[in-house]
Amino acid sequence: MPLYAGIDCGTQGTKVVIIDTEQGATLGEGSAPHEMISNSNGRREQDAQWWIDALCLAFGRAVKAAGISPADIAAMAVSGQQHGFVALDKEGRVLRAVKLWCDTETAEENDRLLALLGGVKGSIEHLGLMVATGYTASKILWLKTHHPALWQRLETVLLPHDYLNFWLTGNRVAEYGDASGSGLFDVRRRCWDRHTVELIDDSGRLWNALPPLVSADSLIGTVCPAAAERLGVNVTTRVASGGGDNMMGAIGTGNTRPGRVTMSLGTSGTLFAYSDTPVISDSAMIAGFCSSNNGWLPLICTMNVTSATSAVQKLFKQDLVRFNQALEQSEIGAGGILMLPFFNGERVPALPYAKASLHNMDTDNFTEDNLCRAVVESATFGLRYGLDLFRSQGIVATEIRLIGGGSKSRHWRQMVADIMDCPVVCLRQNETAALGAAIQAAWCDGLQPAATPGEPVPAASDLLSALCEKFVQLDESTLTRPIPSQQQRYTDLYANYLALLNKEYAQVAL
Secondary structure (H helix, E strand, O other): OOEEEEEEEOOOEEEEEEEEOOOOEEEEEEEEEOOOEEOOOOOEEEOHHHHHHHHHHHHHHHHHHHOOOHHHEEEEEEEEOOOOEEEEOOOOOEOOOEEOOOOOOOHHHHHHHHHHHOHHHHHHHHHOOOOOEOEHHHHHHHHHHHOHHHHOOOOEEEOHHHHHHHHHHOOOOEEHHHHHHHOOEEOOOOEEOHHHHHHHOOOOHHHHHOOOEEOOOOEEEEOOHHHHHHHOOOOOOEEEOOEEHHHHHHHHOOOOOOOEEEEEEOOOEEEEOOEOOOOOOOOOOOEEEEOOOOOEEEEEEEOOOHHHHHHHHHHHOOOHHHHHHHHHHOOOOHHHOEEEOOEOEEOOOOEOOOOOEEEOOOOOOOOHHHHHHHHHHHHHHHHHHHHHHHHHOOOOOOEEEEEOHHHHOHHHHHHHHHHHOOOEEEEOOOOHHHHHHHHHHHHHHHOOOOOOOOOOOOOHHHHHHHHHHHHOOEEEEEEEOOOHHHHHHHHHHHHHHHHHHHHHOOOOOO
16 A cells, blocks of 8 residues: 655644555644744744654654554655754754744845845846845854854754754755755756855855755655654655655645646745746746756745734734634725734845834724734735736736635635635645645655566656646635626725835835
8 A cells, every 4th residue: 555644844833644645545634833932033943853743743643543554654755844944063963943934033144145146136146046034045144153153063054854854864965946945056057056155154164064955856765763763664664855845835736837826825925836947037036946846936925924914813812713703894905904014024025124014094993803804915915916026927827726724714715816816726635735745755756666677667747747636636615716896996905005015115116
């Protein structure tokens, strides 16, 4: 029975999905939460050991839900939150807490690196994208600047999913897709960029600390004895390359060919599409990452989606039921209130030092319901800003596949359809990044030479398409189309949002 496990280590927790490729079924799921270290100066960190503990707990729960023996799992792959910085010493010990994608404490270091690269133009010339606050590169420069003693012990730079691969196999490697978001990688040539590396450190320490790169369709090893004992799997269980959570989310939503756009309403907001060729955008805000199926994944990330809505929920001590009631009871436009929801700074547009703000309040519109609608509308306007950047580059959105916690709200789905002027639909499988990792594990394993001599190895793209067709299922009950009158109303409101954005931050423009 060919069983595969997908592991997704996200910001808020770890999820595990187990699939059976013979039956074409998801057998079981499990999850476990993470804590976060958070300060008002932009610090956002986690202890790497929390990920391992959560992985083991979530894996055990998924195995129990599936009703299987973990020893029956043939292969697994890891999806991980992008851009984090795991610093290892020679013995493989983690040197300090891991700075996450949403950390903005390193904004000054990113500005320094961008200037050394020659600004946006120089960054795109060397890397194919603009280094942004939150990428791994500025975190490395921050460690070198603020923790010189730790810097002297640095042996290996890993991203979060790379670190879990290291824990599973003992091998220190990186994969093209996730490496794309490091700020050290040339997305066109699929290699580390020595020029950028040496701007951070010209001693050779950083260059030597970068792990070897593997293609997305690679198996990187088998589970080491210590990890096998904790998980209950065999030491012969294979581990695929895995990738970043957005890359795995693309596979898990069937976004492996041009025309579809995946939108995530999670802690952050993401938009991504598929391309057969490198996407080197005129806009520095589009990251032309590599995908985890050996193509490219143009991506836009906003920093404030459910992180912003959760802040309002917490203020009013609301559960999700009450929050959705507020959306239903309020009217389009939130009574005139506009919000700039930059609680965590912002990446698109590039405003790392921005703060959240409310505008146009008076004694009549200042209500709980209106504030709830204002935060959802503003978070969605931020994603519309990103979609407009896509459209300006010729990326067509004929269908938006919606994922993330916010996608569960029918009110929010309608808002997305109206604001984007595009049909949206959700997936039957909620954990799309974990599912994508499981599919990728099956894909990589299926590309290996068969045990039977002479049996052909399937073409990579054909096998991946067949696996996505088998496991990625649309939830047709969530299909939501724009309502023309509401779409027009939101067109006007979005123009007001852009005017406010440019008034507060004159440098932002599509």
